[in-house]
Structures are given as C-alpha cells and as structure tokens.
Amino acid sequence: MRYSEKLLDHFQNPRCVGEIPDAHAVAEVSNPVCGDVMKLWVKVDGGRIQDAKFKAQGCSAAIATSSYATEMLVGMSIADARQITKEQIAEALGGLPTSKIHCSVLASDAIRQVLKGF
Amino acid sequence: MRPEVLAAMMSVFTEHFGNPSSIHWFGQHAKSLIDDARKHVAKLINAEIPEIVFVSGGTEADNFAVRGIAAKGGHIITSSIEHHAVMHTCKDLEKQGISVTWLPVSRDGLVDPDDVRKALRSDTVLITIMHANNEIGTIQPIEEIAEIAAEADVYFHSDGVQSTGKIPIDVKKLRVDLYSMSAHKIHGPKGIGALFVKKGTMLKPMVTGGGHERNRRSGTENVAGIVGFGEAARMAREGLANEMPRVSELRDRLEHELKSRIEFIHINGENAPRLPNTSNIMVDYAEGEGLVISLDLKGVAVSTGSACSSGSLEPSHVLTAIGKTPDEAHGSLRFSLNSMTTDEDIDYTVNILPGIVERLRELSPYYKKV
Numbered sequence: 001m002r003y004s005e006k007l008l009d010h011f012q013n014p015r016c017v018g019e020i021p022d023a024h025a026v027a028e029v030s031n032p033v034c035g036d037v038m039k040l041w042v043k044v045d046g047g048r049i050q051d052a053k054f055k056a057q058g059c060s061a062a063i064a065t066s067s068y069a070t071e072m073l074v075g076m077s078i079a080d081a082r083q084i085t086k087e088q089i090a091e092a093l094g095g096l097p098t099s100k101i102h103c104s105v106l107a108s109d110a111i112r113q114v115l116k117g118f
Numbered sequence: 119m120r121p122e123v124l125a126a127m128m129s130v131f132t133e134h135f136g137n138p139s140s141i142h143w144f145g146q147h148a149k150s151l152i153d154d155a156r157k158h159v160a161k162l163i164n165a166e167i168p169e170i171v172f173v174s175g176g177t178e179a180d181n182f183a184v185r186g187i188a189a190k191g192g193h194i195i196t197s198s199i200e201h202h203a204v205m206h207t208c209k210d211l212e213k214q215g216i217s218v219t220w221l222p223v224s225r226d227g228l229v230d231p232d233d234v235r236k237a238l239r240s241d242t243v244l245i246t247i248m249h250a251n252n253e254i255g256t257i258q259p260i261e262e263i264a265e266i267a268a269e270a271d272v273y274f275h276s277d278g279v280q281s282t283g284k285i286p287i288d289v290k291k292l293r294v295d296l297y298s299m300s301a302h303k304i305h306g307p308k309g310i311g312a313l314f315v316k317k318g319t320m321l322k323p324m325v326t327g328g329g330h331e332r333n334r335r336s337g338t339e340n341v342a343g344i345v346g347f348g349e350a351a352r353m354a355r356e357g358l359a360n361e362m363p364r365v366s367e368l369r370d371r372l373e374h375e376l377k378s379r380i381e382f383i384h385i386n387g388e389n390a391p392r393l394p395n396t397s398n399i400m401v402d403y404a405e406g407e408g409l410v411i412s413l414d415l416k417g418v419a420v421s422t423g424s425a426c427s428s429g430s431l432e433p434s435h436v437l438t439a440i441g442k443t444p445d446e447a448h449g450s451l452r453f454s455l456n457s458m459t460t461d462e463d464i465d466y467t468v469n470i471l472p473g474i475v476e477r478l479r480e481l482s483p484y485y486k487k488v
Binding site: 011036060 | 412483
C-alpha cells in the first residue's frame with residue numbers, strides 16, 4: 001500500500017509546526033516500537049484548545065499524523081480532543097500501510113498526555 | 119537490466135525454447151546456450167565450468183550451501199552482519215539442534231580472523247562469512263579466514279551476492295569452497311543465481327528430482343534466466359576494469375560533497391575496505407524513512423536501516439552490530455550506485471539532499487542550530 005496524496009501533503013507541508021513559549025501544557029512522547037518522537041504544545045482557554053503546535057522526529061507517517069492531529073486540535077473542546085483515536089487519524093489520512101499503523105499512536109498518545117492536567 | 123541481457127533472453131523465449139534435457143536438436147541448442155552462460159559465470163569468478171550450479175537466486179544459493187553442509191549436524195561459525203538469507207537459515211538450523219557461533223564485527227563492520235580461529239570446535243563443519251556486506255559494503259578478510267578454514271579442514275562458504283561483478287573475484291585465490299551469486303545484482307534478471315561448489319565438496323542437494331546440474335540441483339533449467347545471467351556476467355567482467363573505478367570515484371565524490379554540505383553526518387564503514395558502489399550514511403536529527411520518501415518524491419531511490427521502514431520494525435541488524443544505537447540507525451541512508459550512474463545523478467543528489475535534511479531537522483524537537 002502506498003501513502004495517500006493527503007498524507008504526503010501533510011508530510012511535505014506540515015501544519016502547526018513550532019513551539020509555544022507560553023504554552024499551558026507540553027508533552028513529549030516517543031514511540032516504543034520504532035523510536036519516533038513528538039513534542040506537543042497547547043494553549044487552553046475556557047475548556048477549549050486555543051492554539052497547538054508540534055515538533056517531531058520520525059518517518060513520513062509520524063510527521064503527517066502529527067501535523068493532521070495538531071491542526072485538528074486547534075479550536076476543539078478538551079472533552080472532544082480526548083476522544084481522538086489513532087484510527088480516526090489514520091483514516092482521515094487515507095489509511096496507513098499495515099506496518100505503519102503504529103505511527104498514528106504517537107499523535108493520539110501526545111494528545112492524551114498533554115491534556116492530562118485539565 | 120541491460121538491453122543486451124534482455125535481447126539474449128528474448129531469443130530463448132521466441133526461438134530457442136527447447137528443453138535442454140531433450141536430445142532433439144532444439145533441446146540440444148538450449149543446452150549449448152546454458153553451457154555458454156555457465157562459462158561466462160565461471161569466468162567472472164575464475165571457477166572451473168562444472169563448479170557453477172544454477173539456482174533460483176542468492177537466497178537459494180545461501181540456503182543450499184549452509185543447509186547442504188550442515189545436513190550432517192555439527193557446529194557453524196558465522197558473523198552477526200550476514201544477509202537474512204544466511205542469518206535466518208542459521209537461526210532455523212539452531213532450532214533444529216545445530217549450534218551456531220555468531221561472531222561480532224568491529225565498528226567498521228569487519229570480522230576479526232582471530233575470532234574465527236578461537237570459535238573453531240572439533241565438531242565445526244562450516245564457516246560462513248559474507249564477502250561484502252549488503253548494507254555498508256565492507257569487504258571481509260576472506261583469504262585469511264579461508265586459510266583458517268583450510269588448516270582446520272572445515273568447509274568455507276562466502277555469500278558473494280554483493281561483491282560479484284563489483285570487485286575482481288578469484289575463487290582459487292580466495293580459497294572458498296562455496297560462493298553465492300545473484301544475477302539481478304549485476305544487471306541480470308531476477309529469479310536466477312548460482313552457487314560455486316568447489317570440485318569434491320560434499321554437499322547434500324536440497325532440490326531432488328531428475329538430477330539436473332550434475333545431480334546438485336534438480337528441476338528443468340530456467341534457460342532464459344540462465345542465458346540472461348550469462349550475458350550479465352560477461353558484461354560485468356568487462357566492466358570491472360573500466361566501469362567500477364568510475365563508480366568508485368562517483369561514490370567518493372557523493373560522500374565528500376555531502377559531508378561538506380551537511381553537518382552531523384557520518385559514513386558507516388568509512389575506514390574499512392569497501393565495495394565501490396555502496397555508501398551508507400547516517401544523518402543525525404532526521405529519520406531515514408522520511409529522508410527516503412522525500413528523495414523518492416524527487417526521483418532519487420535509496421534505502422534505509424531505520425526501524426520505521428522495515429516490516430519487522432527492528433532497526434538494521436548490521437548497524438546494530440557495528441555498535442550503532444537504534445536512534446542512530448534511525449537516520450541511516452544507503453546509496454547504491456551502478457555502472458549506469460552518471461555525474462549528473464550525483465550533482466542532483468548532493469544539491470537536493472541538504473534541503474531535505476534541513477527541512478526534517480527543522481521539525482525535530484532535538485535539533486538546535488549551532
């Protein structure tokens with residue numbers, strides 16, 4: 001299975017890249033399977049995610065799923081954000097090859113971790 | 119595949135379609151084509167013609183050599199950087215009760231012949247050490263290991279799939295008993311290879327039947343494949359003198375230019391004798407699969423030892439064996455050049471890679487610009 005156009009677009013033109021110096025929460029997760037890393041910053045206001053930015057060191061699927069998930073977070077309520085699943089992210093990007101499904105865990109783990117304190 | 123190889127193979131499909139085992143004239147013509155091909159393959163490694171046994175590829179050649187010798191049981195000595203075809207065959211034999219010693223390699227990917235000597239046991243039946251590594255290209259001290267094998271009266275197999283056609287090979291000088299080759303690594307077709315079996319070697323056949331290939335490997339011959347292999351071997355032998363030195367210069371220029379244009383990169387096996395066409399580069403703060411996909415989108419096809427790109431999700435066992443951490447292996451890139459690689463290909467690659475690396479590093483939470 002090949003990567004979809006949408007996934008390659010998020011890999012080549014990732015959204016929401018960067019750091020938020022005055023973030024309300026930051027999480028860093030690494031993938032226990034392959035070693036990919038994602039760091040996620042969020043600003044929260046009134047139960048809603050006001051801003052989100054990420055950095056990642058990993059394969060094209062890891063970068064694309066991080067980009068897609070971070071973009072999705074902006075403007076979302078914390079309650080809704082907690083419901084985001086790895087399957088949802090993978091599906092939105094046109095699915096992932098079997099051996100790459102674990103890559104989508106990175107973004108969903110990061111979201112869960114960054115929202116822990118809220 | 120080279121066009122000359124295809125042309126030779128096409129004639130087998132369209133004109134010379136006889137079964138080489140048949141005694142009618144078109145069967146005998148097919149047989150004479152196989153004889154010619156065997157001569158070219160033998161010549162490429164300075165073997166005697168009857169010492170070449172055609173098989174389905176490098177993997178079968180490795181299986182045949184290792185299983186064929188170990189059929190009587192005993193102990194095998196091998197290295198920790200073998201191709202999967204040898205590594206998984208040895209692991210399978212371990213499950214069947216054969217004991218295997220896995221020798222370590224240096225940071226440059228070389229086996230120490232003294233380690234081979236120390237690993238010898240009274241029941242050692244086979245030493246199998248690859249000639250050149252498929253990922254980093256390092257060339258093992260085969261002659262020294264062969265001498266140890268000969269003194270101990272132990273069979274010596276070397277997987278020559280990567281080295282054949284890339285460096286001059288003389289099996290008489292190397293003193294190997296068994297040597298694996300694959301056609302598609304030298305611009306021949308896939309699905310055909312050969313095992314050099316030194317005269318007098320006691321090797322149990324794996325494929326039994328009608329007694330083809332002097333009873334070493336039964337089954338009606340893949341005539342087109344064999345003919346293609348023969349033509350590829352003939353051309354590879356010609357290319358050793360004039361093409362490979364040029365490929366080696368291109369590889370050196372690729373590495374030199376990349377090192378001068380990109381910070382924090384390292385060449386694996388740099389201080390060891392290496393094949394002229396292989397370059398394995400480690401890029402810090404970037405991941406290999408992402409680099410491969412980025413290069414692929416710009417028309418450059420390379421591979422990586424990153425766990426992210428392997429079906430098994432394990433980092434390359436070769437990079438791990440030369441002391442690299444999974445994190446380091448994560449950013450590895452393997453460039454394979456060949457006689458068709460041009461100066462322009464190298465220019466293009468060294469021009470686009472720095473930007474690709476920079477882009478991925480900008481995304482990394484660990485990379486800080488100095």
